[in-house]
Amino acid sequence: MILDGKGLAARRLELLKEDILEEKLSPTLATVIVGDDPASHMYVRMKHRACEQVGINSVNVTLPADTTTKTVLDRIRQLNEDPDIDGILVQLPLPEGIDTESVIASINPEKDVDGFHPLNMGRLMTGLPGPRPCTPKGIMTLLSEYNIPTSGKRAVIVGRSVDVGRPIGLLLLHADATVTICHSKTENLAEITRQADILVSAAGRAGIITADMVKPGESVIDVGTNQVNGKLCGDVSFSEVEKIAGAITPVPGGVGPMTIASLMENTADIARNRCVHFM
Ligand SMILES: NC(=O)C1=CN([C@@H]2O[C@H](COP(=O)(O)OP(=O)(O)OC[C@H]3O[C@@H](n4cnc5c(N)ncnc54)[C@H](OP(=O)(O)O)[C@@H]3O)[C@@H](O)[C@H]2O)C=CC1
Numbered sequence: 180m181i182l183d184g185k186g187l188a189a190r191r192l193e194l195l196k197e198d199i200l201e202e203k204l205s206p207t208l209a210t211v212i213v214g215d216d217p218a219s220h221m222y223v224r225m226k227h228r229a230c231e232q233v234g235i236n237s238v239n240v241t242l243p244a245d246t247t248t249k250t251v252l253d254r255i256r257q258l259n260e261d262p263d264i265d266g267i268l269v270q271l272p273l274p275e276g277i278d279t280e281s282v283i284a285s286i287n288p289e290k291d292v293d294g295f296h297p298l299n300m301g302r303l304m305t306g307l308p309g310p311r312p313c314t315p316k317g318i319m320t321l322l323s324e325y326n327i328p329t330s331g332k333r334a335v336i337v338g339r340s341v342d343v344g345r346p347i348g349l350l351l352l353h354a355d356a357t358v359t360i361c362h363s364k365t366e367n368l369a370e371i372t373r374q375a376d377i378l379v380s381a382a383g384r385a386g387i388i389t390a391d392m393v394k395p396g397e398s399v400i401d402v403g404t405n406q407v408n409g410k411l412c413g414d415v416s417f418s419e420v421e422k423i424a425g426a427i428t429p430v431p432g433g434v435g436p437m438t439i440a441s442l443m444e445n446t447a448d449i450a451r452n453r454c455v456h457f458m
């Protein structure tokens with residue numbers, strides 16, 4: 180079964196647009212972009228398009244690549260204090276030399292649409308309500324919309340990043356899965372991935388997940404966005420794995436669009452001034 184993130188995201192955006200209209204919300208999302216990394220352009224463009232579609236005002240704050248950390252912090256402070264700005268997103272990665280940690284920690288946690296602020300990461304850890312990181316949230320939405328059970332199931336995550344690997348591990352743990360998080364030092368990776376009922380690959384390595392690493396009937400979630408010969412592909416060797424997986428997300432058209440939809444939902448929730456509860 181193909182987990183159609185593109186189709187599901189489109190439906191979620193339509194529902195969100197109706198909610199925003201009905202509740203007379205007019206959320207504003209500010210995106211801070213430092214430098215002009217081409218990969219960011221695509222993501223910022225898709226985000227902007229989604230904002231227009233659902234009725235979120237999208238404001239870009241662009242700063243030159245040689246901006247200092249202090250300048251970024253000053254700009255974020257202005258956005259924190261601006262009552263007309265509901266959500267703040269700092270486009271990652273930031274250029275070398277900018278202190279990413281202090282930039283993320285400077286965002287008002289109540290405006291942190293990525294859920295990356297240490298306070299919101301702590302709330303994720305403890306299961307307290309708060310905005311959850313967009314890609315992990317999008318994956319959980321995919322699993323629940325396709326009725327893929329998590330309770331008591333073996334979940335294996337390949338990748339331990341702060342923005343994807345760790346938070347999806349915690350969300351699956353909160354959903355009563357038994358979670359294993361793998362990384363580049365994990366030994367016998369294939370032995371571990373074959374035990375998974377749900378496999379999430381967020382390694383950023385094209386072709387790292389092959390058919391021999393997947394248990395027949397397993398659900399495979401591919402977070403990877405890699406370029407191979409100028410073509411976008413995931414971590415999973417899709418054509419061979421699709422034949423034995425029970426469910427699989429395509430790249431493009433899977434996790435990516437769900438990330439964007441989750442970002443829109445986080446922004447609307449923050450504009451509703453409600454402590455957002457996920458899972
Ligand atoms: N579709 C979407 O919405 C999004 C997609 N992405 C994509 O997801 C991918 C992962 O990004 P991100 O989460 O930021 O991860 P990072 O690139 O920050 O880290 C990659 C992780 O994978 C692990 N890893 C690398 N090689 C191997 C290997 N051979 N075996 C096991 N583990 C390995 C690393 O281990 P170690 O910690 O030991 O180095 C690390 O934990 C990228 O392709 C990124 O572009 C990211 C965000 C959103």
Ligand SMILES: Nc1nc(=O)c2c([nH]1)NC[C@@H]1CN(c3ccc(C(=O)N[C@@H](CCC(=O)O)C(=O)O)cc3)C=[N+]21
Nearest residue numbers: 222268269270271272293313411431432433435436438
């Ligand atoms: N603060 C911050 N938060 C992020 O969530 C964040 C970020 N910075 N920096 C960049 C990464 C990457 N990311 C993607 C989102 C959607 C797609 C996506 O929708 N991709 C399409 C393909 C688009 C194309 O055609 O190339 C798809 O998978 O179908 C990809 C990548 C969010 N990121």
